[in-house]
Amino acid sequence: MARTTPHDHPITEGEPLYRRIATKLLGELRDGTIPPGERLPGERHLAEHFEVSRETVRQALQMLRRDGLVSTDRRGSHATLPGPPVETPASSGFPVGARWATRSAVTRATVAWEVPPPGHAEALLVAPARPTLVHRYWSASADGRELRTAVTSFSAVALAEVQELGRYRDRADGTGAAELRRAYDWMRRAGLTLHHRDTITRIAGTPSVRVTRRVHDQHARPLEITDLVMDAQQDALVYEFTVPAAV
Missing domain, CATH: 3.40.1410.10 (Chorismate lyase-like)
Known part of the structure; x- marks a missing residue:
């Protein structure tokens, strides 16, 4: 039997909640909100973002890992979508003057x-x-x-x-x-x-x-x-x- 992934099917009310969350998360990964190779937010943040339990998020991530769309190591979970790398931004970061997540x-x-x-x-x-x-x-x-x-x-x-x-x-x-x-x-x-x-x-x-x-x-x-x-x-x-x- 061929393997199915979240993007193979539209969201329907009858499917498990974790699959619906996996589909939504995959959509955000594909639109560049979290570029390939960058660390995903933690389970707690994702649970708050999608308004579900951490267990549901954990199941959704496990599904994406099984399909090779997310990998997890000691540094956390990362998007591993196929395709060319995200282009280097040609414009300055948003908002003007922003300093994002540095030690300083x-x-x-x-x-x-x-x-x-x-x-x-x-x-x-x-x-x-x-x-x-x-x-x-x-x-x-x-x-x-x-x-x-x-x-x-x-x-x-x-x-x-x-x-x-x-x-x-x-x-x-x-x-x-x-x-x-x-x-x-x-x-x-x-x-x-x-x-x-x-x-x-x-x-x-x-x-x-x-x-x-x-x-x-x-x-x-x-x-x-x-x-x-x-x-x-x-x-x-x-x-x-x-x-x-x-x-």
Whole structure:
């Protein structure tokens, strides 16, 4: 009898819960949320993410391991999907100024479906009081002194055309961890050419600066706006660059 894998069948209500979770996890592995070779989140995190028990997650991972889609060693579980390696990001990481999971920094990121901060709605052409996907990022150096905080709001265009972003709407409760570091690569894979405009200004009376990033596509449609506040000592600077769509 031929072996079947989660992607051979659509999700149905009658199948075991662990198989449905395996199918959902496989979908996130395939869309690049967790690139091949990178460690998967722990069982506890996955259980919270999919709102199931850790035992269900354990069974789903075992199923993916059996089908050669996940491997586990002393460092944890890793995606081992076949195919070419994930391309090296051609654009800067998301959000601007992010420092992800290094020994010298502690980071946290969440997403929520809510009304964007003042100024963001106008920049994104979002109607007043209309909610959208809002991403919040926080980072501190190991000694806790160097802080970085960023708030990003996405436009309706970004959510409609970038499948990976749109999927976050139903689970954007503002509490769970959010992995959006490949957001710009997702946009490029969706055929969008990214035009970044970053404005950096000193915050009067503080040792910090504010970086405001606005991203448009090749049709001048707004995709996202980010406000980053970080410790620095420099004057205002504005620069622009364009990242072509993925071929």
